[in-house]
Amino acid sequence: MYIIIVGGGKVGYYLCKSLLNEEHEVLLIEKDKRKCDIISAELGGIVLRGDGSDSIVMEEAGMNRCDLAIAVTGDDEDNLMICQMAKKKFGVERTIARINNPKNEHIFKLMGIDHTVSVTDLILAQIERGIPAHSLVHLLTLRDVGVSFVETKVPADSPAVGKRLRDLPIPDDMVIPLIIRGGKGIVPYGETVFMAGDEVVAVTTMAEVDILGKLFAKTTTAE
């Protein structure tokens, strides 16, 4: 798939990285020169500098041949414009917009943007992160397609510590694309061994969400 991401902040950057990893053709559009330099130094020549809501920049990016446009800038009006232009002017089939002001969610729906991602959920996740009782943090839920991004922390006494990813009974509907270890992101593969304190991010169907917690939770003595 050819995917265009507009906005090179943290969301755009990690999204870009994950999608490249999945071997998609990705182009990131970002206004700020410094951000462009940092990202292209790390990920290569996949960055186009410019205003992603400007039709000339969109054309240069090849918006007309892209399969999916994702707008994740910090401004809702820009994200809306990008998605609408992508759809109406360039005929892009699927668009996803990040929403910063939760009140704008229904406006985006009214205006025909297929998928929206509200940061409200992310902030909620931050609050949950501070409460140790929650073993599961909901990072993001794409309700329209029934998919959740969840995170859990591997406790020291978890049976998963020292085990390889391939040895865990992960359901078919779940993938683990990211482990955060000591503040650094690791993209795991079958041989990756889990360590205590790892923060494990999973992408899963909404129905399977709780399984992630069970995979890493310490074995309760009652069982």
Next chain:
Amino acid sequence: MKIVILGCGRMGAHLARRLDSEGHSVTVIDRTSESFARLGNDFQGKMVLGTGIDEDVMRRAGIEQADAFIAVSNGDNTNAMAAEIAKLVFKVPRVVARLYDPVREDTYHQLGLMETVCPTVMGSDKIYDLIMPNRKIK
């Protein structure tokens, strides 16, 4: 007529003063209070501080009773989004947005939701007509 104008720059203020002096009920929205100085001392209308893509701000500006909404802030994207909110959420009968980018203007014009004005095209057409020897009257 009840008219809400987003953006108190040169164009927004100019329009507001004109409509106000003709006896219309005008409300101007802008993000910075200093901008309202452009309206002058004899402006009778209302001034609302805030961003024009926030429903609550628009409500405070009386968008629910407005006959017309004009989006002339300095950002194309803000104007387009504000105009769409005015039309789709608040069902304002007449909505006009200024868009500097001709392609954006064309796209939104074709969407048919709002009326659009592109100063870039209007200005360059005018200048072209002025300097070309065999100028055509449009």
